[in-house]
Amino acid sequence: MTSLDDQAAAILRGNDRGGYTVPTAGLYPFQWNWDSCLVALGWATFDMDRAFTEIETLFSAQWPDGMVPHIVFHRPDPGYFPGPDRWGTHRTPASSGITQPPVAASCVRRLVEAGDAQAEARARALFPKLLASHRWFHTVRDPDGTGLVTTLHPWETGMDNSPAWDEALARVEIAADLEPYLRKDTGHVDPAMRPTKAEYDRYMTLVQRFREQGWRHDITRTSPFRVADVGTNCILLRADSDLLALAIRFGEHEATTEIRAWIDRAGPAFAAFVDPSTGLWHSYDRVSQSRVPTPTSAGFLAFWAGLGDAKLVSLVEPWHDRTSFGVPSVRATDPRFDSKRYWRGPIWLVVSFMIAEGLREAGAGALAERVRNDSRTLIERAGFFEYFDPLDGAGLGGPDFTWTAAMWLAWIRPGP
Ligand code: DGY
Numbered sequence: 001m002t003s004l005d006d007q008a009a010a011i012l013r014g015n016d017r018g019g020y021t022v023p024t025a026g027l028y029p030f031q032w033n034w035d036s037c038l039v040a041l042g043w044a045t046f047d048m049d050r051a052f053t054e055i056e057t058l059f060s061a062q063w064p065d066g067m068v069p070h071i072v073f074h075r076p077d078p079g080y081f082p083g084p085d086r087w088g089t090h091r092t093p094a095s096s097g098i099t100q101p102p103v104a105a106s107c108v109r110r111l112v113e114a115g116d117a118q119a120e121a122r123a124r125a126l127f128p129k130l131l132a133s134h135r136w137f138h139t140v141r142d143p144d145g146t147g148l149v150t151t152l153h154p155w156e157t158g159m160d161n162s163p164a165w166d167e168a169l170a171r172v173e174i175a176a177d178l179e180p181y182l183r184k185d186t187g188h189v190d191p192a193m194r195p196t197k198a199e200y201d202r203y204m205t206l207v208q209r210f211r212e213q214g215w216r217h218d219i220t221r222t223s224p225f226r227v228a229d230v231g232t233n234c235i236l237l238r239a240d241s242d243l244l245a246l247a248i249r250f251g252e253h254e255a256t257t258e259i260r261a262w263i264d265r266a267g268p269a270f271a272a273f274v275d276p277s278t279g280l281w282h283s284y285d286r287v288s289q290s291r292v293p294t295p296t297s298a299g300f301l302a303f304w305a306g307l308g309d310a311k312l313v314s315l316v317e318p319w320h321d322r323t324s325f326g327v328p329s330v331r332a333t334d335p336r337f338d339s340k341r342y343w344r345g346p347i348w349l350v351v352s353f354m355i356a357e358g359l360r361e362a363g364a365g366a367l368a369e370r371v372r373n374d375s376r377t378l379i380e381r382a383g384f385f386e387y388f389d390p391l392d393g394a395g396l397g398g399p400d401f402t403w404t405a406a407m408w409l410a411w412i413r414p415g416p
Helices: 003-014 033-043 048-059 104-114 117-140 163-170 197-212 230-249 253-273 297-302 310-314 349-361 365-382 402-412
Strands: 071-073
Touching: 003 033, 003 402, 033 048, 033 104, 033 349, 033 402, 048 104, 048 117, 104 117, 104 230, 117 230, 117 253, 230 253, 230 297, 253 297, 297 310, 297 349, 349 365, 349 402, 365 402
Parallel strands: none
Antiparallel strands: none
């Protein structure tokens, strides 16, 4: 093993809290949904048993309606806000009340295809839970059967303060009775790399409103923030296809019919994301009933969903104009680009991974390799940071970040 291989494995082990891995010590001291699933891909490179445990632990917090929460508070930690009291979901184990992009089925498929009979048995045991989580998305978050699922909070997208949410979030009126709060994130990392107070007031307003409504399903209709996130929908479509492959593998015939119906419904609905004048994919604001104005790298997850066409391939290179590394979350030519602030320009390697894998599958292997090479250079120069400045490659956010280490092990490191 090279020393970076060793360092990456040591980061996973160091952030292991017993059955789950924290994204990074301090800033994120609990189990996060999409982090854990993607981190399982890293564990699988040297400990398949531990990889499955990561996902099983996450699903131990699945709600009876099928939702998999975005944070599971396995044990108390005063170093993070908002904690379980603020969410008020009254679950065991304690959890938040919103979800995150559903990468689980795609990760489980990768594990089972790389694993042995033991992996097969554990994936089979997870299958009903995965199916329930997809059914939750396609019913609770798409109650009218439109083919697009709705996101109710920027944190559900995993891309918290992306400029894609600026307009939709600005419409959220900060609650006059907003409970006072003390942020903890800005005590761990430079505030210039984190969301602003105006954004946080709105994040907390949404949490407070949903809690007051008892986390009932009708928040899908009443939330002032309702967006069909291009990232979440592309990730869900890919996960539906991977779930279908698992259903076929396990002989789950009834499930295949249900999953195929979800996939069929998505196809025509996804046209809403595409700006016909540029070919770029944008999220769709359900409140204003229009595409959000700012395109972000989430639009390139169309490749991960298997839907990126030649036109979209031709837009990947220009997206890198004026940056030294890809794939920036926002194009540097965009007035809202900020190379250091959370989701407003920096690079996340998990997003790069999904885009590159999708590009490879779409036949754009050279472009996929460029993304992978850039990702390797970033880690080699800066280390295993949470995210990276696309202009100078500086490491930003939390250090020794688990999913960055996992991407090194599962995707980036040189090798066959
Ligand atoms: C945070 O606290 O920054 C998280 O992204 C919310 O999930």
